[in-house]
Amino acid sequence: MSLPLVEVTDLKVYFPIRSGLVVERHVGDVKAVDGVSLTIFKGETLGLVGESGCGKTTVGRTILRLYEPTSGRIVIDGKDITDLPERELRPLRDKMQMVFQDPYSSLNPRQNVGSIVAEPLLIHGMERKEVDAKVRHLIEVVGLPHDAANRYPHEFSGGQRQRIGLARSLALNPALIVADEPVSALDVSIQAQMINLLEDLQDEFDLTYLFVAHDLAVVRHISDRIAVMYLGKIMEIAPSQELYTAPSHPYTKALLSAVPIPDPKVERSRERIILKGDLPSPVNPPPGCRFHTRCPYVQETRCRTEVPELRAMKQGQVVACHFAEEIADGKITPRSEMVGLAP
């Protein structure tokens, strides 16, 4: 296996909640990320999935130090950047780029596409002539029309704006791209174009991706390994194929079983785990295992009282469940009232 590019250890990111009209008091925290550890290897795509509010975006942004970590450690390419001052962070920033769900909000509407893509190069003091050639190349590799440079973001469709954002992100030859729901707003036919483009760019530019998304089918398609998050914690990390064929965490099982598959025959015969209730609040997460309030396999006391650590199961697979082995062996079965067989 290749070397790690990103190593995150016990990362916590809390957002303080303040209240009070006259004197603001700190009344609690949103524990958006609460002890996340993960590694991203050079050249791989690590998918980060989970339902909205589980902390995916916060993890992505904190790795790039766009949010300040509350505690924990972030190491990029061997360098601890957790407390690095902004001045020393800047050169590293160029090597780590972010791609957003809605690129429109991050593109200046009054700038034409050429100057949007050229900007980071000019800031870096590249010669005007070189810049023009590079911009032309970038516009081509992301598949924008040749005359795009002289046009403005609003003249483009959502999918094409996503390409503009991508061209700009690639300008400084980054090593890592954190792509936060990059295809979630796109229609499927356009989404497929974008996914293929991301795959091609990875090969061409030797990129490492943290691919954040809530759509498990997309994540499974594009990722080498997948990390599953729930309420600020990692539940399981496994190679993409294994995560699908042999999920170890009950939450992963439930999530997989809830994803609709565009095939009526498969849909009719699938066994479904329908979780009860809603996600608990990240302000007051459940004690013990965070998933125990909705877990079909929940066991007396231990699940409620003891936080399960992430531990190795099989080759390359880690899971945070006290009873993963017993569940895998069929010694613990789901409570029947929580498993609906798809009619």
Next chain:
Amino acid sequence: MSEPLLSVTDLEVRFKSRRGTIHAVNGISFDLRAGETLGIVGESGCGKSVTSLAMLGILPRQAYPADGSVMFGGRDLLRLKDQEMREVRGKDIAMIFQDPMTSLNPILTIGRQLTESLRRHLKMDKETAREEAVSLLDRVGISDAGDRLRSYPHQFSGGMRQRVMIAMAISCRPKILIADEPTTALDVTIQAQILELLKRLVSEEQMALILITHDLGVVAGVCDRTNVMYAGGFVETGATESLFATPRHPYTAGLLDSVPRLDASGKQRLVPIPGTVKTLMEKPTSCAFAPRCMYAVDESRREVPPLREIAPGHHVACFNPVPESDLPQGAITEAR
């Protein structure tokens, strides 16, 4: 076969805009039978929502009056007076939307909103309406229904609000429920809950369901029949099973090839549909999909292809349907 419950013929909707007329829906026809679940699937902007709004007479102001007919109970809904249409909407045909807040009043309790509709449409007295409201919330899976009646919409999560919407929609025992992207804003585990609920209610209440979605997986799991929509027209319609197993319109086949499947074996490259949808600024005179289609023939560029039956109950609007030899081999043999 029994008489259709609802019969839409040549429905056409156009909008006024500063840049000219937008041809949003271009003469679609379909039948809906009692108790049936029909999916309308297509990408954003293809006219799914406008179709349902037109059927219910609630098109936005910028729209011209819809053309065609929507026959229900011997009457053409497009020709009803406002007052008559309001009756139909409350009682016979109900609709739920992606964002329940568009139909819930934020300053009234859930109980008030539920009982008001029951008292107006079913002429229930206050106490009966309250009991019925509790039973409705119970049926859509909201626990402590009695207490929940006093809650306001913002006190509910997205999934719970959608349940409340569904409770209101079914309160007058409609014959048809139109659900426009009812789970698009929800997380998958909550989506699974809501889809289960809809399936259960459809069979319990013997209601027909028109489920509008962009998600092929959702129609595959819920609908008996599926209509695929592209640029304001239906390009393929049929039993969900046969449409997915043997998609004959190049657009349907293209959509299925471009979605990543959770159960894919191994890593295959996606096959995107090239190009983008063309604008709806003129009335189509040719196949709207032709510019993106590798199967297009001369005729496709000259004429609008009509829906033709190519297998029992399976219709395709295409002059050169995908040959069976181009379909995935497994699909063909299984379908036979």
